[in-house]
Amino acid sequence: MTIADLRIANADVVLPEGVRRVDLIVDGGVITEIVDPSVAVATTDVVDATGLHVLPGVVDPHVHLGPNITFPQSDADVSPETRSAAAGGVTTMLAYLMSPTPYHDVFPVAKQAMEASSVVDFGFHFCVVSRDQLDALPDYVRDLGVSSFKFFMNFRGEEGAYLGLPGNDDGFLFDLLQSCEANGAMLDPHAENIELVWRLRAAGLVEGRTALDSWNLARPDYVEAEALNRLAFLARVTGASVYAVHTTNALALDVLRQGRHAYENIFVESCPHYLTLDVDSPCGTYGKVNPPLRTASDREALWRAVAEGLVDTIGSDHVPRHRSFKEKDIWTASAGFPGLENLLPTLLSSGHNQRGLPLQRVAEISSTRPAQLFGLYPKKGVIAVGSDADLALVDLREEYVVHGADQLSASEYTPWEGETMTGRVRHTYVRGTRVFSVGQEFGAPTGRFLERRSSGATALEVSA
Numbered sequence: 433m434t435i436a437d438l439r440i441a442n443a444d445v446v447l448p449e450g451v452r453r454v455d456l457i458v459d460g461g462v463i464t465e466i467v468d469p470s471v472a473v474a475t476t477d478v479v480d481a482t483g484l485h486v487l488p489g490v491v492d493p494h495v496h497l498g499p500n501i502t503f504p505q506s507d508a509d510v511s512p513e514t515r516s517a518a519a520g521g522v523t524t525m526l527a528y529l530m531s532p533t534p535y536h537d538v539f540p541v542a543k544q545a546m547e548a549s550s551v552v553d554f555g556f557h558f559c560v561v562s563r564d565q566l567d568a569l570p571d572y573v574r575d576l577g578v579s580s581f582k583f584f585m586n587f588r589g590e591e592g593a594y595l596g597l598p599g600n601d602d603g604f605l606f607d608l609l610q611s612c613e614a615n616g617a618m619l620d621p622h623a624e625n626i627e628l629v630w631r632l633r634a635a636g637l638v639e640g641r642t643a644l645d646s647w648n649l650a651r652p653d654y655v656e657a658e659a660l661n662r663l664a665f666l667a668r669v670t671g672a673s674v675y676a677v678h679t680t681n682a683l684a685l686d687v688l689r690q691g692r693h694a695y696e697n698i699f700v701e702s703c704p705h706y707l708t709l710d711v712d713s714p715c716g717t718y719g720k721v722n723p724p725l726r727t728a729s730d731r732e733a734l735w736r737a738v739a740e741g742l743v744d745t746i747g748s749d750h751v752p753r754h755r756s757f758k759e760k761d762i763w764t765a766s767a768g769f770p771g772l773e774n775l776l777p778t779l780l781s782s783g784h785n786q787r788g789l790p791l792q793r794v795a796e797i798s799s800t801r802p803a804q805l806f807g808l809y810p811k812k813g814v815i816a817v818g819s820d821a822d823l824a825l826v827d828l829r830e831e832y833v834v835h836g837a838d839q840l841s842a843s844e845y846t847p848w849e850g851e852t853m854t855g856r857v858r859h860t861y862v863r864g865t866r867v868f869s870v871g872q873e874f875g876a877p878t879g880r881f882l883e884r885r886s887s888g889a890t891a892l893e894v895s896a
């Protein structure tokens with residue numbers, strides 16, 4: 433008789449069909465049985481998880497790593513951020529690699545850095561910024577297992593120069609959509625109409641109620657919504673799958689709802705910060721991000737869109753630049769902030785505990801749906817027999833106060849500083865190995881690269 437590795441016993445487990453008191457049997461990193469607690473199964477280890485809920489490990493589809501958020505190159509780029517991920521119940525992250533040079537050169541460097549230091553599993557998206565990269569897209573899917581691509585609709589003229597990236601136009605976007613469609617890939621565009629931002633800039637900056645409000649007024653909701661409207665139309669014309677990253681506001685949601693009504697392969701991501709922070713939050717310039725934090729009514733529109741299913745996924749848009757880049761005025765502070773460690777806690781605290789968002793819905797938007805859309809399902813994204821034992825064990829009742837100083841990202845701050853969260857990640861397992869427990873040391877890095885041969889509609893067909 434064979435003996436399995438691990439039993440996670442006496443927890444409430446978030447399964448696709450609902451929350452059930454069942455035990456999980458794990459062997460070789462995979463869930464091999466889901467049994468009633470009364471059923472005897474021989475295992476080497478038993479973890480008594482009484483009082484805890486088990487969710488599928490978070491699949492964070494939106495992470496930036498490395499110097500100036502280009503691509504991870506060293507232990508310092510990877511170790512603190514992936515530990516921060518594990519502490520937030522994240523078991524898989526998809527990181528954006530960003531370079532004007534060919535990804536056949538960049539990819540091995542990033543992959544090696546991650547394999548050497550990551551405590552969670554990982555895949556990549558590539559930011560496509562040049563015609564050469566566009567031409568190589570079929571090879572990226574086939575040779576490198578990368579099937580989703582970022583495009584900056586706002587990088588016109590010199591707008592991307594600060595990241596070393598050339599300008600682009602709608603013609604390039606159209607070609608990129610066609611290539612994604614032809615290769616079973618998905619485009620993840622950053623949607624802002626920069627020409628409308630330039631117009632506002634030329635007219636003179638408007639002082640808002642707060643620094644964050646001034647930033648919001650410089651790149652208002654319609655700047656994002658107009659670009660999404662154009663994107664949805666071009667997706668429909670080309671038949672491409674598109675994924676609206678970091679959606680922030682009610683007007684943008686209206687545009688996406690209409691776009692999806694006409695054409696189904698439009699997918700929507702939002703972020704924990706757009707759901708829980710706004711222009712009146714106390715975080716000040718630490719909360720500067722593109723697109724900007726919006727208003728309280730936009731936050732509530734996003735929660736409704738999460739509940740109704742318009743929002744498919746939640747990504748952290750983690751940016752680990754050090755706090756010193758943020759401790760400036762609102763116009764010169766850098767955009768973006770760390771979020772990996774707070775993604776699941778904000779969904780549990782503000783979503784489940786405060787707004788009654790069902791735990792199955794939390795699991796769908798934080799794990800199942802991103803795994804499905806990015807070609808990882810059902811290996812990732814679900815607690816089911818045959819799936820990887822990637823698990824977040826949480827105490828839904830535990831309260832704690834968020835402090836940047838306690839968090840593991842090298843950025844040394846958080847825009848949620850001082851917020852009380854109800855619902856804490858106690859343990860995180862990746863392929864059956866416990867990689868994080870509150871108050872314990874981390875073990876050796878064991879993160880693995882995940883090849884993804886399709887994304888979007890093609891991935892949904894494969895996983896159905």
Ligand SMILES: [Zn+2]
Binds near residue numbers: 494496749
């Ligand atoms: Zn981003």
